[in-house]
Amino acid sequence: MSKKSFRQAINEALRQEMRRDPRVIVMGEDVAGGHGGTSGTVDAWGGVLGVTKGLLTEFGEDRVLDTPITEASYIGAAAGAAATGLRPVAELMFVDFVGCCLDQIMNQAAKFRYMFGGKARTPLVIRAMFGAGFNAAAQHSQALYPLFTHIPGLKVVVPSSPYEAKGLLIEAIRDDDPVIFLEHKVMYDDEEEVPDEAYTIPFGEANLTREGDDLTIVAFGRMVKLANEAADRLERQGISCTVIDPRTTSPLDTDTILDCVADTGRLVIVDESSPRCNMAADISALVAEYAFDALKGPIRRVMPPHTPVPFASVLENLYLPSVEKIEAAVKAAMGHRVPEIA
Amino acid sequence: MQIARETLLRSYRAMRTIRDFEERLHVEFATGEIPGFVHLYCGEEASGVGVCANLTDQDTIASTHRGHGHCIAKGVEVAGMMAEIYGRRTGVCQGKGGSMHIADLSRGMLGANGIVGGGPPLICGAALSHKTLKDGAVAVAFYGDGASNEGTTLESLNLASVWRLPAVFVLEDNGYGEATGASYACAGSQKARAGGFGMPYLECDGTDFFAVHQAAGEAIAHARAGNGPVMLHVHLARWYGHFEGDAMTYRAAGEVAAARADHDCLTIFRTRVTQAGLLDGTELDDIDSAVRDEIESAVIAAKQAPLPEAADLLADVYVRY
Ligand SMILES: Cc1ncc(C[n+]2csc(CCOP(=O)(O)OP(=O)(O)O)c2C)c(N)n1
Ligand SMILES: [Mg+2]
Numbered sequence: 001m002s003k004k005s006f007r008q009a010i011n012e013a014l015r016q017e018m019r020r021d022p023r024v025i026v027m028g029e030d031v032a033g034g035h036g037g038t039s040g041t042v043d044a045w046g047g048v049l050g051v052t053k054g055l056l057t058e059f060g061e062d063r064v065l066d067t068p069i070t071e072a073s074y075i076g077a078a079a080g081a082a083a084t085g086l087r088p089v090a091e092l093m094f095v096d097f098v099g100c101c102l103d104q105i106m107n108q109a110a111k112f113r114y115m116f117g118g119k120a121r122t123p124l125v126i127r128a129m130f131g132a133g134f135n136a137a138a139q140h141s142q143a144l145y146p147l148f149t150h151i152p153g154l155k156v157v158v159p160s161s162p163y164e165a166k167g168l169l170i171e172a173i174r175d176d177d178p179v180i181f182l183e184h185k186v187m188y189d190d191e192e193e194v195p196d197e198a199y200t201i202p203f204g205e206a207n208l209t210r211e212g213d214d215l216t217i218v219a220f221g222r223m224v225k226l227a228n229e230a231a232d233r234l235e236r237q238g239i240s241c242t243v244i245d246p247r248t249t250s251p252l253d254t255d256t257i258l259d260c261v262a263d264t265g266r267l268v269i270v271d272e273s274s275p276r277c278n279m280a281a282d283i284s285a286l287v288a289e290y291a292f293d294a295l296k297g298p299i300r301r302v303m304p305p306h307t308p309v310p311f312a313s314v315l316e317n318l319y320l321p322s323v324e325k326i327e328a329a330v331k332a333a334m335g336h337r338v339p340e341i342a
Numbered sequence: 343m344q345i346a347r348e349t350l351l352r353s354y355r356a357m358r359t360i361r362d363f364e365e366r367l368h369v370e371f372a373t374g375e376i377p378g379f380v381h382l383y384c385g386e387e388a389s390g391v392g393v394c395a396n397l398t399d400q401d402t403i404a405s406t407h408r409g410h411g412h413c414i415a416k417g418v419e420v421a422g423m424m425a426e427i428y429g430r431r432t433g434v435c436q437g438k439g440g441s442m443h444i445a446d447l448s449r450g451m452l453g454a455n456g457i458v459g460g461g462p463p464l465i466c467g468a469a470l471s472h473k474t475l476k477d478g479a480v481a482v483a484f485y486g487d488g489a490s491n492e493g494t495t496l497e498s499l500n501l502a503s504v505w506r507l508p509a510v511f512v513l514e515d516n517g518y519g520e521a522t523g524a525s526y527a528c529a530g531s532q533k534a535r536a537g538g539f540g541m542p543y544l545e546c547d548g549t550d551f552f553a554v555h556q557a558a559g560e561a562i563a564h565a566r567a568g569n570g571p572v573m574l575h576v577h578l579a580r581w582y583g584h585f586e587g588d589a590m591t592y593r594a595a596g597e598v599a600a601a602r603a604d605h606d607c608l609t610i611f612r613t614r615v616t617q618a619g620l621l622d623g624t625e626l627d628d629i630d631s632a633v634r635d636e637i638e639s640a641v642i643a644a645k646q647a648p649l650p651e652a653a654d655l656l657a658d659v660y661v662r663y
Contacts (some may be wrong), residue, residue, distance in 0.1 A: 036523020037592030312429030
């Protein structure tokens, strides 16, 4: 056990699984970097944010493959390789680039097993960074996990901390279905204690990061941290919250969500993705259908407006959920009269 | 081909403006005041300017993540660009787009682009508009060696040929896509790719304004005359990292210094025009100092400009909703 960053935790998960299973390979744009460069330096980048650094040196060119800038073909190649014996972990860099290769994910990898009558296994992992907070603007900041969650055949992981990232990524690599693994780009330097040995965290089992009596907050990815901060503040004001990190949006641990709502009677959902047809909408429908009688008041959702992600910091901050907005939503859900935060 | 004095002066000014704009951004970025990702076009100025010197406001271009140079070459206003990069309300995109999304449709500038390979299909569409509306204009896609491998780019080369579009594909080959060399990432030859799609192929030294101007002039005239698309392969070197903050460990020591010393498009231009007696050294000096002032005031104005307002967040998602 030692303190590790989100970046290190992911690197360690990849490294340990590549050591364990020679069929695990890594591919993507500049996952090593330096090929065809004039200095002769290999592993020049190790990914744009250094997450895959060192893998080339340890595992060599056959298992760490730099690709041309050609998402449709390498993501598709990863799907094809997964269906025929390898266990590829393909890095899409920014999840926004899924626009260039969605067919290979949505119509190919996701469909094989069902469409082929249960005969295929596609142990594919696609890693990508997502989320706003970097002034990366409309084409590099989206939180697209609902898009993948919508597609039957895919599993979708949204880790909320370094510990979670390592265990969930190892689980993803060992899983026999296609998994979309989404890393919030603002979290790479976050640190916490992470075991040195390999471990797995099962999919579809939510984590209660705190338990309280008054209200349940469900949050995803980076929002889990904000929800816990808001819950700390609220605790001091006499409101005690349960915070649920579902860990995976598909499968979704509906039992835990419904149980907690049954206990607390109030629900706030914090979702960084665009508000229409997102996880907040999905969970609201779930609770409205199966826990309606437990609700003591309306469900509140903290999420961005229905706009692309803006560039300027002032607008990006307004766009994103924040600790203050979560705090206000919880108070509103408790029936307090609170001024609205934009 | 004789180039008008006016055009030479305007082109020199555009190249100098791009150089100073980018060198200044390099300095300002290091202070931490500029948000987001910034990709500099330094060293590549003669390409954008040499191409755009053959275009009018009616012609359309699509750019890339490395778009500042194309914007300036196409006549986008410098103060508005600077304000945009600083995330100000006075920016050309009101602070909503930033460096990677500068666009000015009134100048035929269809946008920088955060998606590699995003431009070529759009340029097929712009060329289709020009062809259908019979306005005599052409559409030009700038794209990098890295982008040359995207399916969208290759499909666009085919589509433009099939539809015989008034389009020019300007391949800006600086030898790298991020930290990966083109020699690794690009199979076959670009010339063969153009040939494979049945379009003429031209290539030129992108650090020589005159070479670019000449080749682009031919390519654009071919497309404008209704003879279909052309690929123009421009050879370049980029002087800074892929983005600001890149240590460039994948490049040999001295590679950039050599490009700066021997292939500086501004020096090459100055030597050429003064030796040929086309322009006078003092005219160029005057441009240099005017540009210095222009960039200085653009930065000062950008830093003082108002930030976007809360209501802007919800504005302009749709024309009508
Ligand atoms: C679809 C897509 N894939 C990957 C990226 C990340 N990316 C941004 S610029 C770049 C390299 C582009 O290289 P090139 O086309 O040669 O242009 P240059 O940077 O050399 O001007 C990459 C991979 C992206 N923005 N969009
Ligand atoms: Mg390049």
